[in-house]
Amino acid sequence: MEVANSSSTNHLPPSLIDIISNAIILDGTLPYLSLSAIFSLARTSRSLRRLLFNTPSVFRYVDLSKCRGAYVPPLTRIDTGGHSWRAERMDENLTEDEFYAGPLRGVLGKLRRMKVLQNVHTLVLDDLASVTVDLIHDIITSTEYNVRLLSIRRCLNVNQSKLQQLLCHVCRPSRPEGTPRLQGIYVFTPPATLSQDFDYIHAFDYNFDTMGVLGYPGALLGAQPSINKSATSRDSEAWYAASGQVISQGHAQRSSWEETLQTCKGIISFDAVSCTHMHADMAPVLHAASREYLTENKPGIPPLATVALGPSGCAGCGRHPYGGPVWGESEIREFPLLWPPPHSGKLVDATRPPPRVAEDGKIVPQRLIVSCTWCLTNRHCDSCHRWWCADCYNPKLSRKLATDLRGLSEAEVGFMPASATKPQPNESDSIKVFNGLCVENCLVGDWMAGAGGGGMWG
Secondary structure, eight states: OOHHHHHHTOOOOOHHHHHHHSSSHHHHHHHGOOHHHHHHHHHTTTTHHHHHHHOOOGGGGOOOTTGGGGGOOOOOOOOOOOOEEEEEEOOOTTTTHHHHHHHHHHHHHHHHHTTOOOGGGGGEEETOOOHHHHHHHHHHHOOOOOSSSSEEETTTTHHHHHHHHHHHTTSTTTTTTTTTOOOOESSOOOOOOOTTOOOOOTTOOOOOOOOOGSSSSSSSSTTTOSOOOHHHHHHHHHHGGTEOOOOOSSSOOOOOOOHHHTTTTTTSSSSEEEEEEOHHHHHHGGOHHHHHHHHHHSSSSSOOEEEEEEETTTTTTHHHTTTTBTTTTSOOSSOOOSOOOOHHHHHHHHHHHOOEOOSSOOOEEOOEEEEOOTTTTTTTTTTTBOOOOOTTOOGGGGGHHHHHHHHHGGGGTSSSOHHSSSSSSSSGSSEEEEEEEIIIIIIHHHHHTTTSOOSSSS
């Protein structure tokens, strides 16, 4: 009987602590668990708590963007006399930044007391009104933090000018050796738009002390990760596809961030890049209006690249901008940060582009082709996002053709003039873009779509 009991004991399945003690299994499980779920799991037994709190990789990625303890209503006014915060009358000597950052500092202080704050390499604070420049200053400069990748997208109480000054200061030539520890910051790309059925009431209804493990996506066997795959794929591929406008900051206007990116170049990466390679390529044939605007506004400082053109190159010859970044051949700091931030906290993983598959199924090096709006004036289709290099299309030689098109009467709009559609002795002389649409495909299709049925020309 005793032998039988011993035999059955030997065939017991491994315990949970035995399974997640395996580093490979633990690292593969962490992306499925929120921070609150990790704390709930740690409360189930002392052995699990000891394992989780003594494993640095567990808290390498921390997302506080939906933490109730860090939440402040975005439109909350400063104390008007008698407003209470955390059951205490508010100190009237508090500054505005101290007031807003109070809840988030409390959450970070709790992580510090648990001795896990130093393990955090990736910190996500999106959409939190409790994020201020003073708090960001502490995260970047204080030895209590070891954050490498920081996301502060759509944080309403962050003063953009002060943030730019802070980043330029920490990247100054006279900075102490080994600083800043921060390698990348997400600030340009907006967070995914909330769906109409988003539960605002319970959006921040969890913290360190509420809800068990089973209340979270990915906690059940066979569940999918808590990361939205479609949103992740869309955000990461936007820079490497013919997506058109990818960021609004600096689109069709100069941005105060341009000097900041130039100062931080090679030190801190952003989820945006400057238009340098395309700018140099298009300089000889830059549109007169674009040249005048760039000459009068911040000459010598490259504008932000806000338009993604895909890896295919020029629609005419397939040529790429000279010196454009190619993954595996160029410095990783020439590439923008992609969403979501990696759990590893490594810059190379944050900038790693999605694989590029050729028509024959082979993996080819990914190429980044982006531009500002001024380089693409009259040479980029706003619909299909094809573009033409300086050799394939010179808009100056097509000015007469554009004048011919504008002079068409409504009765003649159903067809294009022969000078625009027939092959020319010099192909670069023929007009390719008119009213923001390519003549070959999108413009004719747009006109034909509105030719009848009460359409534009019907």
